[in-house]
Amino acid sequence: MSNPARDPAPSRLAYRVQRLWLTPLFRRALFRGMPLAFLVALPAVWFADDARRAAIGTEIAALRDQIVSRPEFMVGMMTIKGGSDELRADIREVLALDFPVSSFDLDLKAMRVVVQELDAVKAADLRVRPGGILEVAVQERVPAVVWRGEAGLEMLDRQGRRVAHLEQRAARPDLPLIAGKGADAAVPEALALIAAAAPLSARLRGLVRVGERRWDVVLDRGQRILLPETGALVSLERVIALDHVSDMLARDVLAVDMRNPNRPTLRLAEGAVDELKRIRRLQAGASEG
Numbered sequence: 256m257s258n259p260a261r262d263p264a265p266s267r268l269a270y271r272v273q274r275l276w277l278t279p280l281f282r283r284a285l286f287r288g289m290p291l292a293f294l295v296a297l298p299a300v301w302f303a304d305d306a307r308r309a310a311i312g313t314e315i316a317a318l319r320d321q322i323v324s325r326p327e328f329m330v331g332m333m334t335i336k337g338g339s340d341e342l343r344a345d346i347r348e349v350l351a352l353d354f355p356v357s358s359f360d361l362d363l364k365a366m367r368v369v370v371q372e373l374d375a376v377k378a379a380d381l382r383v384r385p386g387g388i389l390e391v392a393v394q395e396r397v398p399a400v401v402w403r404g405e406a407g408l409e410m411l412d413r414q415g416r417r418v419a420h421l422e423q424r425a426a427r428p429d430l431p432l433i434a435g436k437g438a439d440a441a442v443p444e445a446l447a448l449i450a451a452a453a454p455l456s457a458r459l460r461g462l463v464r465v466g467e468r469r470w471d472v473v474l475d476r477g478q479r480i481l482l483p484e485t486g487a488l489v490s491l492e493r494v495i496a497l498d499h500v501s502d503m504l505a506r507d508v509l510a511v512d513m514r515n516p517n518r519p520t521l522r523l524a525e526g527a528v529d530e531l532k533r534i535r536r537l538q539a540g541a542s543e544g
Contacts, residue, residue, distance in 0.1 A: 403434040415442035435464030
């Protein structure tokens, strides 16, 4: 019995392998991808060992310590430009740096945020100068008024931002006084009223915020000028003009009520009312005689 003739055509598997071999993507993956995968897998296998990873981490940490502790990277002192002595002391306290320290360990952005969170600081800039000097340049808020609030006496700047606590009013007699809840939110208006009241500056004791919506101007001898919610500046200027013409505030007037600008009202002291009645009776008697 003779053997059957061998079919010269390739098998289905061989045909598919040949077709795959002729694919450029397959050949690139075989000749480039496999060596690359081997190179990637080799260190992965090597780093799989915990002891090797710990040793590498120790070496890296030691190398970093050698670099950051070099003398040219060390900061040995801090200088503060601008601000009062009290503010400089506050900055040193909040930063709490222990010199010498490596410049790599200084997070200047975070430190700048800490400094600017101080009430008295308007702006701050931090940088490391040559010679290992940390320079802190600050712009301090300038107090414009003293506010008597629930927490006591506070100095505020022209925008109503807190500058510092004040122990005694006598410590800053040069600053005008405002009082009342919500007065800190209306400092710009208060300063405009104080400027307009310059002719009365010798008698001005301060401004009181009433109901968080309007102002009373407080003078000596217990006199008050009650201003409206809107148009307070114009109303105050009218009162000053009237006083200039009639010397109204030199009389026994307790208050000038301008809450209704169309109908100003004078509130007289009790003695002044009695005197006014007496004068009217005398005038009436003289006219009858």
